[in-house]
Amino acid sequence: MVSNDKSCVLAPPTVPISEPTEVHSALCAVCKRAIASSEENGFIPHHQSGFDLEIAADRGCYICGTIRLSETWRSELSLCRSGTFESYFSLRSPKHDSIRDGLLVGTPARGYCWTFQLWKEPDPSCIVQPYVPAGSIDDPALAELASAWLKTCCDTHEDCQILDPAYRPTRLIHILDTNHLRLVLTAAEPSSSGPYVAFSHCWGKVDAMKLLCGNLAQLCAKLDLQQLPNTYQEAVHLCLQMGFHYIWIDSLCIIQDCDEDWAREAKDMKLVYEHAAFNLCSATASDSTGKSFTARDPKLLRLESITIQGENFQLVHENLFNEDIIYCPLRSRAWVYQEWYLSKRSLILGSHQLWWHCRQQLACEIRPTGVPKVPGGGWWEEARTLKEATAPTHSDDLNEWNGRVEGYTRTNLTRETDRLVAFSGIVQSFGQSRGIIHEYMAGLWRCHLPAALCWRPMTHAQRSAVYSGPSWSWTSLAGGFHIHTYSNLLRESCYASVERISPFCNKGMGGFSVGGVMNISGYLFEINYVYGADNSTNGSFSVAEDPHLGVQLFLDEHAEDDEIMSHLSEPDLGDFDHWVRNEAVRKVIHPKDARGRFFFLLLLDRGDVPYFRFRFRGLVLYQPLEQQTFYRVGYMNWKRLPQGMSPDQLSAQYSRRTIFLL
Structure with missing residues (x-):
């Protein structure tokens, strides 16, 4: 029988007691003084050098020993040893009473710090037998x-x-x-x-x-x-x-x-x-x-317990989880x-x-x-967030998905051609758990569009020389890159709509469509590329009818420190699959050398909120000469609409256009 109990502490493991070894740890006088201080004291002196801290660690201080074994200490040994330390102690519990801020030990001049949270000790009735840390694997x-x-x-x-x-x-x-x-x-x-x-x-x-x-x-x-x-x-x-x-x-x-x-x-x-x-x-x-x-x-795998104001707490090095798991x-x-x-x-x-x-x-x-x-x-x-589970009823699926994409694009591959197949299991699991498996399209979900088009590379990236995905998806990028997405996009007012996606018939190795042509309808504003004053300065875009409109530009592609953009040769939309497999050629150019036209496709409105520097989100599109097709080349934010126009005036002054986005 499987229990539905979701309580904080689940049934504890029953572990036989091994023959105990001496695992007692304590605190040095400096750390005891730090914990006895109050917030009103602010930062107080701690060990005067890293060598002093290491001596305290050798003598059995739990806090100093944990600091010495941390990844920061081991990777920056000479700097840590030469630092002067301070500490700050707080009993605040910002989110839940069972966890307090605890003790912070740091080196102000070096910028390193170690935080020891205070966790309330587990209910003694939950502990059948105490665990004695093993000496080796x-x-x-x-x-x-x-x-x-x-x-x-x-x-x-x-x-x-x-x-x-x-x-x-x-x-x-x-x-x-x-x-x-x-x-x-x-x-x-x-x-x-x-x-x-x-x-x-x-x-x-x-x-x-x-x-x-x-x-x-x-x-x-x-x-x-x-x-x-x-x-x-x-x-x-x-x-x-x-x-x-x-x-x-x-x-x-x-x-x-x-x-x-x-x-x-x-x-x-x-x-x-x-x-x-x-x-x-x-x-x-x-x-x-x-x-x-x-x-x-093993001595440091028995948490140090302290009693404060009649309550028993355990000192827990907050960064242990990151060191052992997140950044392993x-x-x-x-x-x-x-x-x-x-x-x-x-x-x-x-x-x-x-x-x-x-x-x-x-x-x-x-x-x-x-x-x-x-x-x-x-x-x-x-x-x-590191494991798939039943989708929380209160969750924003786009936020959840964007988190997975961001995490995945930070990883490394020996063979870049594995980029999509190594993600296909996550696609299957996420789609099945939310009942949207048939809506997947080249790294995005149909039900999240057009808001999900708001992404941008955080590192230099280039599109694949061969077709690996549509320009509107991050899957078109090749090599190591990080993607940045935005939170709560589905809550923002939307000015575009995806009318249809004609998928590329050939499936990728994971069994999913790798791309296609998007028919998207919205408001298009013509923009002009303005190159920098000198050749070392990247350019930007100005709005043709309002050159002084403030913009924030993120081009999708860079080669070393130079801006580039790319598009495909004229597609055969009548036989798209054959064209992609046999005839598609990517052309790479600098924006200043482009002979086609640039447009801003308005997507989302964040609302008239004072602390938002840029209110409107959209895509930078490029239409090559003699092509009916548009290509995404960047992401851009606007402070306002042209000529001080309000969103309510859009439909009266502009007509929506439906375009092919490849």
Whole structure:
């Protein structure tokens, strides 16, 4: 029976007590004085140098020890050691009483700071047995804790249940014993029916063993564990300790030198991760030779408790979640962004500790019963967005989708041609959970248009030399780029409407249409490109009928530090599919060299709000000479409408036009 209990602290894991080691930590006199201060004291002196802080850490101070093990300290060691420290203590609880601001320790001259929030201690009745932090990754206590989290999830989390427990990927690695493995074809071997774990890791540039056409038979016979790199060995050992004998590893379960096999398996990636018992993540290692728990100190995995005004609190380093998860090397991989999102349960080997992340809980060794699920508990708020779940009834789907696009475009790919297929599982999951799967079109959803056209690159980007998507979508861009979107667009007044989208018939590798022609109706204003006073200055656009109208311009494409734009050769709209596949040629030019016409297509009105510097949103479009087709080349904001016109006067003074946007 699955419980519907959504309370802050879920059923705690029952963890056997290991033989305890000395894990007592305390606070140095400097940190005790800092916590005893009040907000009225403001910032007070802390350690006078980083060397003093390190001495306090060596003597067992929990706060100083945690600072020394932080990513900031380890990456900026010389600057941190030479800094002078100050601290500030606050009992404010901006969002929820169970979490207080706590202690801030920083180096004003260097700009580094460490925040220790105050979390109310869990209800003692929820803690069946205390968890003693494991000394190493091989300690059985880690597997016991992970198994307890998994059992709690299986027994009580409705949103985390596997829909088809019988599903198996095409291939799995069978863990025979502590030293031997073999590759199995699941359709040919009914015995490979046990649950499996899906492994996520960073490949890096290491030439590790992989499945090839030439060694398929060899791997199906037997494989020695010692032949595999360290991250694989860590994963296999942990799986065995937890009682799992099957694991899916991409490099060993997809034939890496067979394009057909890769394409077939890539389409099923969503199923592989959705149906795994859990996703095991090697989060810290930047390549397969790396190790987990590189910043681990068991003494610091027992939270320091303090009593303030009769209430018991735990000191929690606020940035631990970011260091171990959000900014870990693993999450910089585009494929992993999808894997993490699709997996209902993830077990994460971080730099400091072991984490559990499922659709209903985030837990870790310092908080094995789960982190607070409250507005002020930033860990859970951020963790919730990393996994797909049933769409909240109050959510803005466009905001949710834009968040996924922004996060995904920050990731890296070894092969840029994987950009869309590595996102296809997220498309499927998001669309199915919201009942809009048939409305997907080249990175956007039909029900979000035209508001969803308001995006802009945050980094230099160029459109693909070959057609990869329509100009109105971010999928037309190639290479590494970051996309910025805007919040609450669907609440703004809209002046355009999408009449029709004629999709490109050929589907992409993920099974979705990669582009098409948009018929959009709205108000078009002719604009002129004005080049800078000298060749080193980028240009802008002026409105033909109101040259002094204030604008904010974001061109879509840049080559190094220079502005560029591009469009395709004249399309054959009668046989668009054939033209895209065989005849489309991209032409790249500088805006000052354009011989066609530029237009501003008005999309949205933010409203007459004083603190908005720019009120109106729209697209910069380009119509090449002798073409009926328009192309997006940028995004632009206006302070006002031309000649001081009000929105109510638009329909009287201008006629709407319907154009083809390719």
